[in-house]
Amino acid sequence: MSQSLIRPMTEEYEEFLRDESRTSGKAESISFPNGENDIKKIVDELRREAVPITLQGARTGLAAGAVPSQGHIMNMSRMDRVTGMRKDQQNQFYIRVQPGVILSQLRKKIELKSFEHKGWSQECQKAYADFCDAPEQFFSPDPTEASATLGGMVACNASGARSYRYGSIRPYVTSLRVVLTGGEVLEIRRGEIKAKGRDLTLVTEQRDSLKISLPRYQMPDTKNASGYYVEDNMDAIDLFIGSDGTLGIISEIEIRLLKMPSVVWGVTCFFQQEQAVLDYVAEIRRSLTEIASMEYFDGDALEILRQQKKKGHTFAQLPDIDEKMQAAAYLELHVGTEEEALDHLEKIEAIMDKTGGDAQHTWVARVDVDRDRLLFFRHAIPESVNMLIDERKKQFPGITKLGTDMAVPDKHLHRIVSTYRASLKRQGLQSAVWGHIGDNHLHVNLLPRNEKEYETGKKIYAEWAKEVTALGGAVSAEHGVGKLKAHFLQVMYGEQAIEEMRELKKQFDPDGMLGQGNLFAFQSKGGGNS
Ligand SMILES: Cc1cc2nc3c(=O)[nH]c(=O)nc-3n(C[C@H](O)[C@H](O)[C@H](O)COP(=O)(O)OP(=O)(O)OC[C@H]3O[C@@H](n4cnc5c(N)ncnc54)[C@H](O)[C@@H]3O)c2cc1C
Known part of the structure; x- marks a missing residue:
């Protein structure tokens, strides 16, 4: 089955070798999953040979994070459905989306209050009815390039002009589903799983327990999208926001909306x-x-x-x-x-x-x-x-x-x-x-x-x-490090911190399959360099 999901690279897919950084790479195969089950099947197939996987949203990235160096391209553009909505007790609205949803299209739906809601649960339908009656809402993160996908934005911790007041996408991501290269799935809701100091325990849906040692470095006190987000007692969800396609495959995202100022x-x-x-x-x-x-x-x-x-x-x-x-x-x-x-x-x-x-x-x-x-x-x-x-x-x-x-x-x-x-x-x-x-x-x-x-x-x-x-700044504040700024990440944090980031990645992706060359070079379990 997954064989048919995985297609050989041919000329018709040439454009998928590039992103907006205008750099170009190589790949042997490509897939366009339709849902999380497809992702799992593709990963199961590729794991046998530890084939490198480069994840792609809309390829508007400027740091070549979505440019493959070899192996397989997993392009998320077909996972473009809005899967639900909820309202909390403070009357805030939340929308669940697949990672391939495009920002400009989501904004239009929010503005027009027009969502394809067939198939949503009763609770979601109720929230949608309330949303239609509520004052105008908006999603504040605004990278200038509105053709970006939500998955790419989360992976880069994207910002934009309005981040001066509202911050990057990070605080607006309230839940994530993430598929790991071992095939396990993590569902993480903001506020539910916190590290103890720099030790974090995550339990997958398959009941595997992952005991994670977080790197020890201190992040700069500026806008920042450079390397993994780590701090004492951090929320587990923040580790995956800004992880540049290297820890897991984001398969669903819940975002929080704000009331539009008058x-x-x-x-x-x-x-x-x-x-x-x-x-x-x-x-x-x-x-x-x-x-x-x-x-x-x-x-x-x-x-x-x-x-x-x-x-x-x-x-x-x-x-x-x-x-x-x-x-x-x-x-x-x-x-x-x-x-x-x-x-x-x-x-x-x-x-x-x-x-x-x-x-x-x-x-x-x-x-x-x-x-x-x-x-x-x-x-x-x-x-x-x-x-x-x-x-x-x-x-x-x-x-x-x-x-x-x-x-x-x-x-x-x-x-x-x-x-x-x-x-x-x-x-x-x-x-x-x-x-x-x-x-x-x-x-x-x-x-x-x-x-x-x-x-x-x-x-x-x-x-x-x-x-x-x-001066205490960040080498990437919003585009992510990708491949083009990996050497600057070393300048910013030093080799010891990079080694700790490698150790962290190993705990989620031991064969180094995901995002080869993004953030840092990685020696996989089998000894290969990525
Ligand atoms: C003209 C222009 C202006 C821009 N202005 C801004 C700006 O103001 N602010 C800003 O933040 N950015 C800006 N950008 C950069 C870019 O739009 C953002 O980085 C955007 O977040 C990338 O989204 P994408 O869907 O294109 O991701 P891609 O470029 O396809 O991928 C980016 C990274 O995300 C990873 N990724 C993608 N999908 C997933 C997934 N489902 N799971 C895990 N990892 C994944 C990829 O592997 C890659 O590392 C600009 C770009 C252009 C061309």
Whole structure:
């Protein structure tokens, strides 16, 4: 039976060898399970030869976590059903989904309150009826790429603009089902299983007891998606969130929704100098509490948008960006009333005056359509950069974009930006910088024009990873480590911690079948290297 689930790799599956990091790998077979039973059958078959398995969601990842190095690809796109809903005593709603559900589609269903609920239990039907009568709800994690799957988002501990206020996906994951390579299944509900110090006991549905020793390292006190989440007395569910496809196969997820704030406004302010934005952000952080996101675009990113606007119909409706403007910050306000929003606008204007912004050049988006246009504009920058690099790759196939994903504590934002700027200037590299400035998490995108610049870019990226680590930051704050940042994980935690992570993986996946090359190299039981 599982033989027919496992298909040989042929040309028609070529696209599954790549993800959005634009790196490409190799595989001998591929499967598209329809449900947890299929996953178990496939794993049973592959276990006999300890065939490596690379898990895939929508392949929008930027760290090559879903790019196979050999063996089998398990692609979760057909597990795309919403399987139920529940409401708790505090009137919070929870939705159960298979891992291949796509974020944009889930958002639409939540917004329209329209779910295919045939086959749900009576309890779920009742919760759904209450959901339809309840005030508008939303799911806060928002990676810019809304074609991501929920499984991929959980595996990367994805965040996005609104994580400034609401955090990453982690606190919104309330239950997981995970298939292990031995064929056992874990069902973990948040709040039910806690570690004692760094010792954790898990019992599978097959009644096997797993006694797990957790690594001893301390995680940084910043936004973080680098390696396994471990802390004293931790909730067991957190170990699997952000595990980058290396510990188990996530087969079902329950997520928690939030009540939509009544008023959501977007405010984009422009500045003539980068330093002014850094001061503005620091002041906003000190003075205002109702900010959901604080996003940044530097002069190079704005120039990309000016060029896009010249070319495209979609951007034609956006106001012009004055040539003098060298930086911009987008704030999203989530408040209860329009009066509160206006009060915030006044305060923002005062902070702009104080820090060198210009109220004349400010866009305020009060309705969904204007906000959506700004979000589209936000998404267009990485897309344009990818297109630019694809063009350059035709002449220099060895190059890729080098995009950083590092965060530092609040007090080091000015310092790390000076470091980035000094290196870029010294090396004369082309770049565009944008990202989640509220979390001190900027994506510096190095855009090499040839192979020499690519090598230089890799060197300065490595220097920055050391500096970020020294400042108490994280080498990956949201994209995950995958394969492309495995060497930075070593810089961040050191060899001892990596060895402890290997030991942890061995306890779930002794043959090292899952996610070969993600996070760290792994010597499997049979002696093979993964
Ligand atoms: C233009 C652009 C903007 C982006 N902006 C953001 C952003 O703002 N914030 C952010 O967080 N990310 C961002 N990303 C990155 C990406 O969208 C996220 O990392 C997303 O969470 C990946 O989801 P996916 O379904 O594409 O996963 P994939 O890329 O397919 O896989 C990612 C990882 O998850 C593992 N995985 C997938 N499914 C499972 C499963 N069922 N069980 C266990 N492991 C699994 C894979 O093995 C891999 O290691 C952006 C990407 C692009 C292209």
